[in-house]
Amino acid sequence: DGGITQSPKYLFRKEGQNVTLSCEQNLNHDAMYWYRQDPGQGLRLIYYSQIVNDFQKGDIAEGYSVSREKKESFPLTVTSAQKNPTAFYLCASTPTNSPLHFGNGTRLTVT
Amino acid sequence: AQSVTQLGSHVSVSEGALVLLRCNYSSSVPPYLFWYVQYPNQGLQLLLKYTSAATLVKGINGFEAEFKKSETSFHLTKPSAHMSDAAEYFCAVIIRNSGNTPLVFGKGTRLSVIA
Numbered sequence: 001d002g003g004i005t006q007s008p009k010y011l012f013r014k015e016g017q018n019v020t021l022s023c024e025q026n027l028n029h030d031a032m033y034w035y036r037q038d039p040g041q042g043l044r045l046i047y048y049s050q051i052v053n054d055f056q057k058g059d060i061a062e063g064y065s066v067s068r069e070k071k072e073s074f075p076l077t078v079t080s081a082q083k084n085p086t087a088f089y090l091c092a093s094t095p096t097n098s099p100l101h102f103g104n105g106t107r108l109t110v111t
Numbered sequence: 112a113q114s115v116t117q118l119g120s121h122v123s124v125s126e127g128a129l130v131l132l133r134c135n136y137s138s139s140v141p142p143y144l145f146w147y148v149q150y151p152n153q154g155l156q157l158l159l160k161y162t163s164a165a166t167l168v169k170g171i172n173g174f175e176a177e178f179k180k181s182e183t184s185f186h187l188t189k190p191s192a193h194m195s196d197a198a199e200y201f202c203a204v205i206i207r208n209s210g211n212t213p214l215v216f217g218k219g220t221r222l223s224v225i226a
Contacts, residue, residue: 004154033213040120042201042218043155058213090154099145100214102154 002027006091006103013085013110021076021106023091030095032074036060037088037105046089049074078108085110113138113204117217125225130174130189132220134202137183144185145203145214146176155201161185163207172196197224 004025013019025032031050035043045058049068063082068074074093078085088107092100118133136142143162147155159170166178172195176187185202199221203214 006154009152035216040218043216045213048213088152092154099157099160100155102147102156104154105152107152 004091004093004101004103006089006106009104009106011106011108013108015110016080017110018080019078019085019108019110021078021089021091021108023074023076023103025072025074025093025101025103027093027101028071028095029093029101030071031093032068033092033094033100034058034064034066034074034076035090035092037090043090046076078110113142113206113215115202115204115215115217117200117202117220119220120218121221121223123223123225124192126194127191130187130192130196130222132187132200132202132222134176134185134187134217135183136185136202136204138204138206141207142204143207144176144178145205146170146174146185146187147201147203147216148172149199149201149219151198158187158200192222192224194224194226197222 007022033048034046044060047066049055065077090105091103094100114137116135145160146158149155159168161168161178169175174189199219201219202217
């Protein structure tokens with residue numbers, strides 16, 4: 001079955017460490033997105049990529065980095081510069097002019 | 112720029128009662144509108160979408176929404192709530208034919224269903 005796979009589902013890190021969240025899709029979608037979800041704040045856009053080797057900052061890109069070397073993969077790195085990294089991270093993808101398909105998320109806890 | 116406002120961060124209804132979740136949008140050009148549902152610790156699933164065809168849109172699980180341009184609203188309804196409807200619901204907006212410009216989401220409304 002086609003879909004979006006985010007791994008791992010739960011991730012624990014010590015403060016000051018960088019951590020990379022994986023997002024893979026086999027839907028042949030062009031565009032991919034990373035959102036951060038915090039209680040009561042809805043979904044906030046971190047980064048998005050409309051084609052391979054290109055990506056744009058979203059509303060809260062500071063402290064995050066991404067790459068898009070392959071169409072099916074869009075990993076997100078949470079760097080030590082991100083002041084409040086503990087959150088639920090959602091990856092999504094879409095073909096042009098269609099609704100988003102979401103992965104099941106990664107819950108990151110930094111202590 | 113587009114935006115959505117979801118009135119009420121938490122709505123509680125009795126099983127069998129009407130569900131009404133409110134969404135108002137702001138957009139300078141005609142929008143596409145979406146409702147998504149999220150169950151705990153999962154991603155979002157598309158419930159329904161408005162893309163300029165019929166103003167009354169039917170979605171999955173018995174939900175529907177009506178696009179009202181004069182009120183800039185896209186409220187989500189279901190005639191009879193079921194326990195399995197308990198989840199968080201998000202309204203989202205995008206400009207029509209804007210390619211893959213990101214959706215803008217509301218802050219969400221958590222629906223509780225009381226037996």
